[in-house]
Every structure is written in structure tokens, then in C-alpha cells.
Amino acid sequence: MVATNGYKRIVIEPVTRVEGHGKVTILLDEAGKVHQTRLHIVEFRGFERFILGRPFWEVPVLVQRLCGICPVSHHLAAAKAMDWIVGGEKLTPTAEKMRRLMHYGQTLQSHALHFFHLCSPDLLFGFDADPAIRNVIGVAGKYPDLAVQGVMLRKYGQEIIKATAGKKIHGTGAIPGGINKNLSIQERDFFLKDLEQMMSWARSALKIAKDYTLEHVDELKGFGSFLSNHLSLVRKDGAMDLYHGNLRAITADGRKIFDQVDYQSYLDYIREEVRSWSYMKFPFIKSIGPESGWYRVGPLARVNTCDFIDSPEAEAARKEFMAVTNGKPNNISMAYHWARMIELLHSMEMIAGLLHDRDLQGKDLVVKGKRRGEGVGLVEAPRGTLFHHYKVDENDQVTMANLIVSTTNNNEPMNRAVRGVADEFISGRQIREGLLNRVEVVIRAYDPCLSCATHAMGRMPLVVELYDHAGQLVDRRSRE
Amino acid sequence: MVSPGRKVLVIGYGNPGRLDDGLGPALAEVLARRSLPGVTVDADYQLTVEDAAAVAEHDLVVFADAAVSGTAPFWVRRVMPAAQWSFSTHSVEPECVLGMAREMFGVTTPGYAMGIRGYAFDEFGEGLSPHARANLEAAAAYLELALQNGDIREVGHGPVKGRPVRTPALHGDA
Structure with missing residues (x-):
């Protein structure tokens, strides 16, 4: 991930199959402190057109x-x-x-x-x-x-x-006006x-x-x-x-x-x-x-x-x-x-x-x-x-x-939760052991639906990448 | 024909409202119409943990899903029990279903994953693309024959790990 404005960006990306998926990016400042966290959940669009x-x-x-x-x-x-x-x-x-x-x-x-x-x-x-x-x-x-x-x-x-x-x-149980x-x-x-x-x-x-x-x-x-x-x-x-x-x-x-x-x-x-x-x-x-x-x-x-x-x-x-x-x-x-x-x-x-x-x-x-x-x-x-x-x-x-x-509805709260974990587990140029686990754990508490609907065969690894402000990858953790 | 007394489960899974993602349920529909002796057919949006209970009651299971890559028109690979689990989803992979059947019910059911190549996944919509429909027909014909002959084997290669185009058949599974 390219760093911008002197910040380092960490990417935690579940590389999914073809469905909506989530990734976490954590942007660091030059002092190695968390500047910003973002949980990206890619929703399928086009449902309205379908309906x-x-x-x-x-x-x-x-x-x-x-x-x-x-x-x-x-x-x-x-x-x-x-x-x-x-x-x-x-x-x-x-x-x-x-x-x-x-x-x-x-x-x-x-x-x-x-x-x-x-x-x-x-x-x-x-x-x-x-x-x-x-x-x-x-x-x-x-x-x-x-x-x-x-x-x-x-x-x-x-x-x-x-x-x-x-x-x-x-299922067809519920119909307009009844069952x-x-x-x-x-x-x-x-x-x-x-x-x-x-x-x-x-x-x-x-x-x-x-x-x-x-x-x-x-x-x-x-x-x-x-x-x-x-x-x-x-x-x-x-x-x-x-x-x-x-x-x-x-x-x-x-x-x-x-x-x-x-x-x-x-x-x-x-x-x-x-x-x-x-x-x-x-x-x-x-x-x-x-x-x-x-x-x-x-x-x-x-x-x-x-x-x-x-x-x-x-x-x-x-x-x-x-x-x-x-x-x-x-x-x-x-x-x-x-x-x-x-x-x-x-x-x-x-x-x-x-x-x-x-x-x-x-x-x-x-x-x-x-x-x-x-x-x-x-x-x-x-x-x-x-x-x-x-x-x-x-x-x-x-x-x-x-x-x-x-x-x-829980979009902002999940972002806040990830931020809380990141503040504790990011330090300098290193991703502290346990960050990946804890990001998973806190997101899971909200039981988000990250994998709605489509799901052809594939895997969902979790990847954390840390880039310095020059855009160089300095640390990477992944879970296959 | 499936060996007498042996029970086979075919689970076709996917979302028919997402175009070619519906290939798995479509295969289940085709096979259900055939009413093959000894073969139970199920369809769902995705594999779930309770499928482990059903798998444990069968002698062979085939997990049929749409595939975004790998050999066309379809591929078949042997799957082994394993702890494959994505970090925040309610669906599970075939390996995990087999693993749960083994750990919870003490049954190691032989399993195969069948991936039927699809091409249109990015929109809501009903119906299969023309190429996917052709692949479905080929997959259904193969599976019906394989189950009838009791001779299912690996075919082509899947999207995750490359597999030989042909490997020795695992006779007697079906």
C-alpha cells in the first residue's frame, strides 16, 4: 500500500472469493502511532436494480x-x-x-x-x-x-x-398480509x-x-x-x-x-x-x-x-x-x-x-x-x-x-473497535504479535456479515501489511 | 451404481440469486430429478456446521459449488478433513465439514469437492450464463455416471492448489 503524507498504512485484507469482503487498513504517522483505522466492507451493489x-x-x-x-x-x-x-x-x-x-x-x-x-x-x-x-x-x-x-x-x-x-x-412462508x-x-x-x-x-x-x-x-x-x-x-x-x-x-x-x-x-x-x-x-x-x-x-x-x-x-x-x-x-x-x-x-x-x-x-x-x-x-x-x-x-x-x-448500522462501531485494538498493538515499524488475532476477535464480537450471498470456492486469508512512509513494506503478517 | 447399502450425499450450494453462483443448487436440482438409488441430494446457500451431522451419516459426500477459476467445465478433487475456517463468516469449507464430522461424530467420510466453472458473479440476477449452463450439463453427466459406476475420481484442477489432471481413481468410495 502506498504511503501518503508521511503516514504508514497497514492493510489487513481478507482476500475473499468473489463476494463482499472486508479488509482493515491502519494508517500510522511517522512516530509509529495509529493515525487512522478503516474497516472496509465491500458490499455488492445492484440489488435495487435487481428488484x-x-x-x-x-x-x-x-x-x-x-x-x-x-x-x-x-x-x-x-x-x-x-x-x-x-x-x-x-x-x-x-x-x-x-x-x-x-x-x-x-x-x-x-x-x-x-x-x-x-x-x-x-x-x-x-x-x-x-x-x-x-x-x-x-x-x-x-x-x-x-x-x-x-x-x-x-x-x-x-x-x-x-x-x-x-x-x-x-422460503415462501411470509407473504404480503400474512403467511x-x-x-x-x-x-x-x-x-x-x-x-x-x-x-x-x-x-x-x-x-x-x-x-x-x-x-x-x-x-x-x-x-x-x-x-x-x-x-x-x-x-x-x-x-x-x-x-x-x-x-x-x-x-x-x-x-x-x-x-x-x-x-x-x-x-x-x-x-x-x-x-x-x-x-x-x-x-x-x-x-x-x-x-x-x-x-x-x-x-x-x-x-x-x-x-x-x-x-x-x-x-x-x-x-x-x-x-x-x-x-x-x-x-x-x-x-x-x-x-x-x-x-x-x-x-x-x-x-x-x-x-x-x-x-x-x-x-x-x-x-x-x-x-x-x-x-x-x-x-x-x-x-x-x-x-x-x-x-x-x-x-x-x-x-x-x-x-x-x-x-x-454497526459500521462506525466496528471501525471504533478496530481502532481501539490497533492503538494498543501497533508500535513503530513492527506489528506486535497478537494484533491479527485481536482484530479478528473484536470484529467477530459484532458478528458482521462479511460474506453475504456469493461464495464460490476459495479461501479467506487474513493479511497485515505495514508500509513505511516511503511506501516500502516493512512488516507483513498473514494467516492462510 | 452406488454399491449396495452405501449411502452417498451430494450437497449443491450457492446463491441462485447471484447468477452463476447458483451452479451448486442447480446441480442438486438436476441430480434430485434423477432419483439415483442410494444418493441423497441437498441444496443450500452455503455449507454450514450442521452439514457435519448429515455427512457423518453417509459413506461418501460430494460438495458441489460454483468455481471462479480452475479447469472448465468442472473439476473434482478429493478433500480431506481439515481446520479451514475463515475469520468471520458463517459458512464453512468442505474440509471443515469433514473435519467436524470426524471430531464430533467420530466418522471420517470420504469427500470430494466439485467445482463447476462459472463466469458471472458480480450482479444480482437469476439464471446461469450460457457457458455456465453448458458446464453444469457436463458436470451433472459426469457425476451421475460416476455415482452409477461407483468410480468417482479427481478431474482437472481447482483454483486453490493445482492438481494433476488425472489421478488414480479411488475405487469403492461410491
């Missing part, structure tokens, strides 16, 4: 092709926007509960995968462990029971998605059979995350952590609600910036800044401005913004979580893991409640009302708040699509 002109009722299926990792989140956010278009936002009990079951299944499988197979190697082996061991195979070798639990929780969630969405690829199937008794009984086992494993995972955080809390407070605003949906009574609610934003110390905002008017509250060096935009709270109006989303933000969680075990866990910061928002990046496991248990509790609800076997699946030309749909996706906004014309064709995905 424009398509009939609006196709959109909930089409948008799943955006991301092979969280297609259900896109499916539901688009369906909610289309509910508004067809005037069917007041869903029947069966439709809403089927969608919720799908969504909790998605959250369960995503959080389980992230915790057991992406983050647990960091927690179990330590940040400085050899990457040859600090990976999912290492966990499977040393803690096989844990690895199997992760797989089985994930599988359970995936089966719920299949039962509610119809299939794994291009196209209910849950049969046979399907329900299939899930009830393993319910207690899944609950038990969810509790164990939460305990691991909690114990780790409490044991290392002093260290973690200084690890890629920073004060920030937080944003999420909350229910009208202030409860956490992953599927539906109104927008609430709070400051780093818990003061409300706005509350109970109908997300149909999100543009009055949220804006996106374009920066020349990044394809990914930087959302911010309009009333505060781009400089300090950025915010965190996802599990940490959700646990911070809600007043309570409406399921008993997760609520008890939330209280323990909030006690660490005396009831104020927790701003520790690595606390995402604990918050994520609180949500994992919450999702299991909600799944358990829904499976015992006979509304899931109801037959009233779709409602429609007054047609509108524009609609916004939001869900709390596993990684954070996901915005879908569409306009359609009188021929039912989409004329505008705007999406703000969770990883985009």
Missing part, C-alpha cells in the same frame, strides 16, 4: 438472495414492508405467530452458530492461541460435547425455518420432543458467556470498547421484541434520544452518510448528526435499550447483565457475546411458548386492507436492526428499494 420493476409480492422471496446467511431476516423485513403496501399490517394471530416462530428459529440458529463455532474458540483458547487450534475444529476436538450442542441447536433452528418458511432456499401455511400438529410435536434438551443447552451456553465476561471484565472493558448510542426496536411497553415494535435510541448513559418512533417514518430520524473510502454507508441519528450520532445495533444494543425481556429466564439474565454496569448501558464490545446468549435463551423460551399455542394451527392466514404506494419493514435481525423500504406503482411494480442492513 426494480418486479411485482411487489415477489420481493419477500427475492430478497432472500441478498444474503445466504440471514435470508429469513430479509424475507420477514420485506414481508412486513409489503404488509403495509397491501394494508395488511394487522396480521391474523396465526400469521403473526408463524412469522415469530420463523424469526426466533432464525435467531436461535444464527446465535448458536456464532457462539459455539465462531466465538467460542476465542473464549475457550484465549486470544493468543495459535489459529491452527483456535477454530471450530479445535473446539470440536477438545470440547466435542459443546461443538455437538452448537450443531444441534443450529439444526433445530434450521428445522423451524424449514417448517415455517417451507424450505431452506427461497401461506400454518404449523401442523406433526410438525409441532417434532419440535416439542427436543424442546427441553435445547433449553438446557441454551442455558449452558448463556452460563459460559456470562462466566467468561465476568471473569475477564476488567480486561474486556479496555478491549475495543467505547461509549456509544444504542438503537433497536422495542415493544410498546418497553419490552425487547425481535420481530416487531417501535424504534428507541438511547445514549451511552441510557438517556432516551427518541422513543416509540413508528418505523414508517424512520427517515425523519435516521440518515446515512457516504464516505469516499467505503462502499458501505454510515448511518446516524439525524438530530445528533454524523459526528456523534452513530449507534450500535444487535444483541448488546437490544439488551441495553429494552426495559425488560418478556420471558422469565432471559429477564433474570438481563438483570444480571445490567448489574455489571449498575443498570446503565453496557458499552463493552465483548459483552455482545453475553447479550447474544441472553437472546438465544429468550428465543428458546419464545419458541417453547409458541409451540404450545394453538393459534399456530389456525387457518386464517392472510388479511388485506387499503392499498398503499410505500411501505417500510423492520425486524431485529440476529446482527441488529434491518430496514427495508419500498415504493410501488399502480401496476404493482417496485419503483424504489432502500435497505439498511445490520452490519451497515
Whole structure:
């Protein structure tokens, strides 16, 4: 990388396959101190072009092709926007509960995968462990029971998605104004059979995350952590609600910036800044401005913004979580893991409640009302708040699509987290051992979606390169 | 024909909404229509950890994906269990799926990766490019015959590590 203006630039670049990918550049000044960090996540562009002109009722299926990792989140956010278009936002009990079951299944499988197979190697082996061991195979070798639990929780969630969405690829469950199937008794009984086992494993995972955080809390407070605003949906009574609610934003110390905002008017509250060096935009709270109006989303933000969680075990866990910061928002990046496991248990509790609800076997699946030309749909996706906004014309064709995905909402926070790590691990002309590991660890805490959608065969090495101000490569670390 | 009693799993993966990235699921669709005895076909956006559980229940697995480079119309290479893991993604590589099956379930299932050359990946869109469709037909014909004959072997070379064009067949895997 060519150095400019007397700065050295370090590049950490996962050289990916053909999909969106991320790299980190760290620019040093002549004294060897960090001047600037930038996390680049290359998003595919062209989705809007793909959607424009398509009939609006196709959109909930089409948008799943955006991301092979969280297609259900896109499916539901688009369906909610289309509910508004067809005037069917007041869903029947069966439709809403089927969608919720799908969504909790998605959250369960995503959080389980992230915790057991992406983050647990960091927690179990330590940040400085050899990457040859600090990976999912290492966990499977040393803690096989844990690895199997992760797989089985994930599988359970995936089966719920299949039962509610119809299939794994291009599910069609949610349609404008409702859902196209209910849950049969046979399907329900299939899930009830393993319910207690899944609950038990969810509790164990939460305990691991909690114990780790409490044991290392002093260290973690200084690890890629920073004060920030937080944003999420909350229910009208202030409860956490992953599927539906109104927008609430709070400051780093818990003061409300706005509350109970109908997300149909999100543009009055949220804006996106374009920066020349990044394809990914930087959302911010309009009333505060781009400089300090950025915010965190996802599990940490959700646990911070809600007043309570409406399921008993997760609520008890939330209280323990909030006690660490005396009831104020927790701003520790690595606390995402604990918050994520609180949500994992919450999702299991909600799944358990829904499976015992006979509304899931109801037959009233779709409602429609007054047609509108524009609609916004939001869900709390596993990684954070996901915005879908569409306009359609009188021929039912989409004329505008705007999406703000969770990883985009966390763009500035992830940059801040990397900066925090870089400040500690860059010195002079050397990349200190451990930088690569820690950049990985802190980015992973946010569970970004760096590999949406396309993924033909290839590898994703991680490379750190350090150049002096004359443009000469002076240090390089890579992970194949 | 797949040896009696032997179970084969074919997983075609990729995103059909990203043009040629959908080659893997397209192959799965073709093979599923053939209803080959002893062959289970699955399709997904990407490989995931729970595929290890399914792999552990089979005697042979073929991972079919789009390939951005390597021999056209397709290549096949033997894959061995390994800890390949990218730093922040929810998808896994074939080697990792085999490794997890071995570590978690104590089963070492022989596996092959099939890369079908694609050419159009950079846009959203449905459908395969003409060249990719031709490659798909060649790959499907090869795999169907190989599974029927119980004689799958390496073909061509993949994008990561060069492989001999032909290597000794691994008889009896299928």
C-alpha cells in the first residue's frame, strides 16, 4: 500500500472469493502511532436494480438472495414492508405467530452458530492461541460435547425455518398480509420432543458467556470498547421484541434520544452518510448528526435499550447483565457475546411458548386492507436492526428499494473497535504479535456479515501489511 | 451404481440469486430429478456446521459449488478433513465439514469437492450464463455416471492448489 503524507498504512485484507469482503487498513504517522483505522466492507451493489420493476409480492422471496446467511431476516423485513403496501399490517394471530416462530428459529440458529463455532474458540483458547487450534475444529476436538450442542441447536433452528418458511432456499412462508401455511400438529410435536434438551443447552451456553465476561471484565472493558448510542426496536411497553415494535435510541448513559418512533417514518430520524473510502454507508441519528450520532445495533444494543425481556429466564439474565454496569448501558464490545446468549435463551423460551399455542394451527392466514404506494419493514435481525423500504406503482411494480442492513448500522462501531485494538498493538515499524488475532476477535464480537450471498470456492486469508512512509513494506503478517 | 447399502450425499450450494453462483443448487436440482438409488441430494446457500451431522451419516459426500477459476467445465478433487475456517463468516469449507464430522461424530467420510466453472458473479440476477449452463450439463453427466459406476475420481484442477489432471481413481468410495 502506498504511503501518503508521511503516514504508514497497514492493510489487513481478507482476500475473499468473489463476494463482499472486508479488509482493515491502519494508517500510522511517522512516530509509529495509529493515525487512522478503516474497516472496509465491500458490499455488492445492484440489488435495487435487481428488484426494480418486479411485482411487489415477489420481493419477500427475492430478497432472500441478498444474503445466504440471514435470508429469513430479509424475507420477514420485506414481508412486513409489503404488509403495509397491501394494508395488511394487522396480521391474523396465526400469521403473526408463524412469522415469530420463523424469526426466533432464525435467531436461535444464527446465535448458536456464532457462539459455539465462531466465538467460542476465542473464549475457550484465549486470544493468543495459535489459529491452527483456535477454530471450530479445535473446539470440536477438545470440547466435542459443546461443538455437538452448537450443531444441534443450529439444526433445530434450521428445522423451524424449514417448517415455517417451507424450505431452506427461497422460503415462501411470509407473504404480503400474512403467511401461506400454518404449523401442523406433526410438525409441532417434532419440535416439542427436543424442546427441553435445547433449553438446557441454551442455558449452558448463556452460563459460559456470562462466566467468561465476568471473569475477564476488567480486561474486556479496555478491549475495543467505547461509549456509544444504542438503537433497536422495542415493544410498546418497553419490552425487547425481535420481530416487531417501535424504534428507541438511547445514549451511552441510557438517556432516551427518541422513543416509540413508528418505523414508517424512520427517515425523519435516521440518515446515512457516504464516505469516499467505503462502499458501505454510515448511518446516524439525524438530530445528533454524523459526528456523534452513530449507534450500535444487535444483541448488546437490544439488551441495553429494552426495559425488560418478556420471558422469565432471559429477564433474570438481563438483570444480571445490567448489574455489571449498575443498570446503565453496557458499552463493552465483548459483552455482545453475553447479550447474544441472553437472546438465544429468550428465543428458546419464545419458541417453547409458541409451540404450545394453538393459534399456530389456525387457518386464517392472510388479511388485506387499503392499498398503499410505500411501505417500510423492520425486524431485529440476529446482527441488529434491518430496514427495508419500498415504493410501488399502480401496476404493482417496485419503483424504489432502500435497505439498511445490520452490519451497515454497526459500521462506525466496528471501525471504533478496530481502532481501539490497533492503538494498543501497533508500535513503530513492527506489528506486535497478537494484533491479527485481536482484530479478528473484536470484529467477530459484532458478528458482521462479511460474506453475504456469493461464495464460490476459495479461501479467506487474513493479511497485515505495514508500509513505511516511503511506501516500502516493512512488516507483513498473514494467516492462510 | 452406488454399491449396495452405501449411502452417498451430494450437497449443491450457492446463491441462485447471484447468477452463476447458483451452479451448486442447480446441480442438486438436476441430480434430485434423477432419483439415483442410494444418493441423497441437498441444496443450500452455503455449507454450514450442521452439514457435519448429515455427512457423518453417509459413506461418501460430494460438495458441489460454483468455481471462479480452475479447469472448465468442472473439476473434482478429493478433500480431506481439515481446520479451514475463515475469520468471520458463517459458512464453512468442505474440509471443515469433514473435519467436524470426524471430531464430533467420530466418522471420517470420504469427500470430494466439485467445482463447476462459472463466469458471472458480480450482479444480482437469476439464471446461469450460457457457458455456465453448458458446464453444469457436463458436470451433472459426469457425476451421475460416476455415482452409477461407483468410480468417482479427481478431474482437472481447482483454483486453490493445482492438481494433476488425472489421478488414480479411488475405487469403492461410491
